[in-house]
Amino acid sequence: MKTKIQITLNGKSTTLEVPNHRLLLDLLRDEIGLTGTKEGCGTGDCGACTVLLNGKPVNSCLVLSGELDGADIVTIEGLKIGPELDPVQKAFLQDGGAQCGYCTPGMLMMSKALLSENPNPTEEEIRFALSGNLCRCTGYAKIVEAVQDAAAEIRAKSVR
Amino acid sequence: MKRPEPLEMYQPTSVREASRLLKETGPGGWFLAGGTDLVIAIKEKGLVPKYIIDLKKIPGLSGIHENSDGSVTIGALATMRDLEISPLIVKQYPFLAQSAAEVGSIQIRNRATVGGNMANATPSADVAPSLIALDATVKIAGASGERSLPLEEFFRGPGQTVMRPEEILTEITIPKTSRALVGEYIKFSPREMMDLAYVGVAVAFARDEPERRCRDVRIVLGAVAPTPIRARRAESLVEGQILSEDVAAQAGEEAARESKPISDVRSSAEYRRAMVRSMTKRALLNAATAGQERISWVERRDRRY
Numbered sequence: 001m002k003t004k005i006q007i008t009l010n011g012k013s014t015t016l017e018v019p020n021h022r023l024l025l026d027l028l029r030d031e032i033g034l035t036g037t038k039e040g041c042g043t044g045d046c047g048a049c050t051v052l053l054n055g056k057p058v059n060s061c062l063v064l065s066g067e068l069d070g071a072d073i074v075t076i077e078g079l080k081i082g083p084e085l086d087p088v089q090k091a092f093l094q095d096g097g098a099q100c101g102y103c104t105p106g107m108l109m110m111s112k113a114l115l116s117e118n119p120n121p122t123e124e125e126i127r128f129a130l131s132g133n134l135c136r137c138t139g140y141a142k143i144v145e146a147v148q149d150a151a152a153e154i155r156a157k158s159v160r
Numbered sequence: 161m162k163r164p165e166p167l168e169m170y171q172p173t174s175v176r177e178a179s180r181l182l183k184e185t186g187p188g189g190w191f192l193a194g195g196t197d198l199v200i201a202i203k204e205k206g207l208v209p210k211y212i213i214d215l216k217k218i219p220g221l222s223g224i225h226e227n228s229d230g231s232v233t234i235g236a237l238a239t240m241r242d243l244e245i246s247p248l249i250v251k252q253y254p255f256l257a258q259s260a261a262e263v264g265s266i267q268i269r270n271r272a273t274v275g276g277n278m279a280n281a282t283p284s285a286d287v288a289p290s291l292i293a294l295d296a297t298v299k300i301a302g303a304s305g306e307r308s309l310p311l312e313e314f315f316r317g318p319g320q321t322v323m324r325p326e327e328i329l330t331e332i333t334i335p336k337t338s339r340a341l342v343g344e345y346i347k348f349s350p351r352e353m354m355d356l357a358y359v360g361v362a363v364a365f366a367r368d369e370p371e372r373r374c375r376d377v378r379i380v381l382g383a384v385a386p387t388p389i390r391a392r393r394a395e396s397l398v399e400g401q402i403l404s405e406d407v408a409a410q411a412g413e414e415a416a417r418e419s420k421p422i423s424d425v426r427s428s429a430e431y432r433r434a435m436v437r438s439m440t441k442r443a444l445l446n447a448a449t450a451g452q453e454r455i456s457w458v459e460r461r462d463r464r465y
Binding site: 003019020021022023026042043045050056057058061062063064066067069113129132133 | 161166241
């Protein structure tokens with residue numbers, strides 16, 4: 001009932017023996033100790049558990065560990081490369097794009113995925129991309145602003 | 161909400177092997193594609209699989225490509241997101257791309273597969289009406305061979321298809337269609353992509369020049385019968401006609417009569433029928449005026465009402 005998997009987690013190659021039925025979310029939080037990824041609804045509706053699986057944002061609460069061999073996984077802990085925060089992290093901080101913070105890791109991962117595909121999104125495109133990430137504190141205005149500012153920062157950097 | 165219980169997982173590398181595994185291992189086995197229905201069934205609906213056969217290691221089941229005869233094949237493991245952003249689909253069948261974009265969030269669409277969605281046979285599945293409107297066929301493979309049939313005949317009821325337990329849907333093919341084909345899918349759901357369709361309407365038709373009479377009209381309804389259904393009497397009211405407000409309204413009336421909705425937590429049957437009437441009319445008129453260009457989700461949403 002266990003499978004040996006080789007995965008790349010936040011840039012590091014790791015071999016693990018995992019119970020097939022363990023959810024990726026639980027594998028990350030309870031077995032590996034990366035508790036930045038949050039569980040909200042558990043049914044793929046709220047986006048709090050969003051991680052990048054093979055470069056694409058997915059709900060980690062709906063992925064079984066037994067299917068992960070060969071996977072590349074990036075969690076909120078791996079968003080920052082090097083000493084500086086990622087532009088989306090900086091922008092959320094600067095714009096107050098978080099209140100209680102519970103949805104924030106998912107918001108950041110989804111925003112990162114959006115900006116990797118589209119560094120110049122319109123407000124509608126940002127809202128469309130984030131429609132699977134629920135925040136119950138704010139009205140999303142500051143979150144959208146933060147994504148816009150992160151986009152501007154990324155574009156400025158690529159020009160420099 | 162329950163956590164999954166320990167289970168065996170197989171990762172076969174051919175369809176034949178996968179099919180044989182299920183047949184030989186016996187009851188309690190489930191095929192796994194994207195898992196967005198299966199894992200939720202385990203967590204919320206009391207499903208306890210003894211073993212799971214993951215299909216994702218089988219080569220050749222994903223991807224979307226055009227064949228030499230102009231038909232387009234969608235691999236069963238192509239994701240909803242693949243369908244939504246495929247340049248081929250966006251260019252040739254924008255309303256199909258749009259119907260894929262109506263399914264859940266991007267996170268869900270990155271996992272949910274087109275084949276899995278068909279095999280689970282939810283009456284409200286958003287891409288089913290659009291695919292049926294395009295005369296799509298499905299290929300089904302088992303341990304003993306393959307067969308193809310129209311997608312319209314694939315569904316038997318909620319969660320029911322013509323497949324035997326050990327059979328696997330491997331691909332969906334859209335035959336070459338007229339260049340002048342236009343279409344529209346309207347998902348009527350107050351929470352948009354984050355909830356199931358209360359009513360889904362896909363229409364497709366070609367138009368003769370210079371009169372622009374409608375040909376090969378398809379009107380397909382989702383979520384208002386045990387399976388997606390073609391509203392054939394409504395189609396015949398539009399066939400050969402020049403589309404007008406009146407023609408579209410009559411087709412809407414007829415489609416509403418052909419629908420067989422139920423009342424549930426989302427909506428009453430009566431309301432669903434009224435929405436079939438309005439959405440069919442609107443889908444026909446939108447299809448007639450829509451260019452083939454991709455429109456933003458805001459425009460898409462706004463022209464629904």
